[in-house]
Amino acid sequence: MGNNTFKTAWPSALILAMAALWLFFSSLPGLGYHWQWYRLPRYFATFQDGAFIPGPLLRGLAATLEITSLSLIFCFAAGLLAALLSGSRSLLARALAALYVELVRNTPLLVQIFFIYFVIAPVLGISRFWSAVLALSLFEGAYASEIFRAGIASIRPCQWDASYSLGLSTFQTLRHVILPQAVRRVLPPLVSQAVSLVKDSALVSAIAVHDLTMQAQVIASDTFLVFETWFAVAGVYLALNLALSFLATLIERAARLEQ
């Protein structure tokens, strides 16, 4: 049903987007800004002697993709672990999970990135790239853990009963009975979390990781193509996240239970 609403909403959404664009472009003359879009493409890529040479923006996009895909894996792992700890019988495990979630959710990501890069990284001896991945994974993992927790709690207790009565252990029950159902249910909020992760990854430019945002900052200050650069980069993030959502829709459809 949700999928159908989505489909029928598409045309209206398109019209609204066009109206917004018209509003935007009609306000431009009043801005007094001299647009030079033609200067931008070379920062994406150039062709020399028929060879394709990726520019700083494409290299930044590659770095962003690398950081976010690694962080996505680790954030779901951290989230799942925290969710399981918070559901554990051990008081220590629950306290640990609560401490992690509350500490991470209630402080700014930027501060966490600085903290990990300047305080933790020297101790662990990790690069700025891995500091960025660690910070993002931990940050998004705290939110993911709440999603997983809700998913696990949404499975009726009688599924546990049935599984236990067949002799399965708690771990086997989670692995084969509870999580496969829970993850299917929380797929939409997990996708939202992944989208947030892609956008939040822009903050790692603060520790000079050469991601898409960092490259945009450099180009904007070198060329004064401020609006062109940032709009183009925002467009790239938008495209990336729309692709992610589309992929998620496909997964969701494939994994949907016939109920």
Added chain:
Amino acid sequence: MEKAPERGGGERNGSVLSVRSVTKTWPGGAAALSSVSLEVRHREVLVVIGPSGSGKSTLLRCINGLEPVDSGEIVVNGIRLGREKKSRDLVRRQVGMVFQSYNLFPHKTALENINLAQRLVKGRTLAEATEKSLALLRKVGMEDKAGALPARLSGGQQQRVAIARALAMNPSLMLFDEATSALDPEMIGEVLDTMRAIAREGTTMVVVTHEMGFAREAGDRVVFMDAGQVVEEGAAKTFFDAPAMERTREFLSRIL
């Protein structure tokens, strides 16, 4: 209903289940079970009846360790159910359970539902498990639905798969917790027929049910519970004709 001749007095007369003075109080202070004792012998079908809230289901859940008891003793096939995980796992390997709400795993097909525990708990290979599962599906008349997800099955069909799933673990004792109570009337018969067939094969069973017809014809003994206590117990043949206790008579007059 014809029964296997050796049941209830044959070559093996050992106790499969023995419940001794089991008491359980809910966290609020209400008594769930007060000093319940009963015995089930090999190949015997014990039917437990009583009004809702009388502790029948709680008793079943205690027998395979889904609910802890406060005091008393539960012994299944010589294994004493304790608080430690080890004894619980051992008891659960001996006991199969069928629930009122079927509780099939919705993300797995009928066949996968039956295979899962065989592979994880019994360590059977996929081929061994599948062979066993298909044989059981045939037995409960569901062989053509092996690849169906539970949502595609009717309640009666789901419950028959759930029975096959429990039987696949070769339990020495089967518990039925109001297995037909959630079913539409026209589906009750098919599940009761399956249960009768299993009983005829000599499966030891404890059946909590409101189906008095089933209790009379398929049961060996009947236990009437009320307010967490065993009020009366007797042979199925005579129990319904001549109940001894006033509370039993009152209950039967309301339900029959």
